[in-house]
Amino acid sequence: MYSVVVRRTAAAILAATCALGTISCSGDDTGPVVVVGGDSTTESVLLAEIYSQALERAGTDSTVVTGSSTPLADLDAGRIAVLPARNGALVDRWNPSSPARTPDEVVAALNSSLPQGISVSDAADGTDPRVADTHGATTEKSARTQRVVALYRSGIFDRQQLKKLNYVAGELTTDDLTDLVGQVDTGTDPAVAARAWLDAHAL
Incomplete structure (x- = not known):
């Protein structure tokens, strides 16, 4: 079961209605709406907001649908189009026997x-x-590096949209995430926190 965190536009309302059945959908007067998903954790909700709003700033209609207990399955089935995650955890799931530990190794393994x-x-x-x-x-040789990435359905984005996703990667830090999670846990709306971070980094 999902909880729709934010609906920013009329197109986003339509996407939230359709999110359980398709990657995205469109109305008579709008283009496709990209659904960014996640689970119910504060970090997942925040990252979904950051990536969704970054895409909107590239001219892409987008909405956030979080609260899923099976977000990877949702992405695979096309119920969502984008899913923020940690790359080490993804390697643990899809290639658990991989010896990859360092950042470059984990990127290649993923x-x-x-x-x-x-x-x-x-x-x-x-x-x-x-x-x-x-x-x-890393100082913890037994654990993989754990860096934020955005998984997405292949072929849905143009070069400008992909640049926006990668701009987020170039700016986001652990300190940023820690601060943002703290803000949300003490009452700040995730969409507001994400918007302020994007503004501060000129994204």
Whole structure:
């Protein structure tokens, strides 16, 4: 079951109505609406808002639908079009025997493990919560790097839209996420927190 967090436009209302059956849908006067999904955690809701609003700033109608207990299955089935996630956790799910640990290794392992029809944005280099040494290896050798990425349905975005997703990756940090999660946990609307972060980073 889903909870629709934000409906910013008439097109977004339509998308929320259709989100359980399609990647996106459109009305008589609008183009496709990209549905960005997530689970019920504060981080997931915030990231969905950030990526959705970034796409809107590239001229893409988008809405956020979170609260799912099976967001990866929703992406695979086309019920959502975009899903923020942590790349190390995705490797754990799709290629658990992979020896990948460092940032570059995890990126390569994820790229080789993606299900058919699913693509991935750049990883947000500043969002690995673990301490890294000067060679990019982590102090926790038994754990994979965990950087934020956006999974998306292959072929749905043009170059400008993909740039927006990757601009987020270039700016987002663990400190940012920690601060944003704290704001939401103390009462700030996730959409408001995401908008302020995007404004502050000129995205």
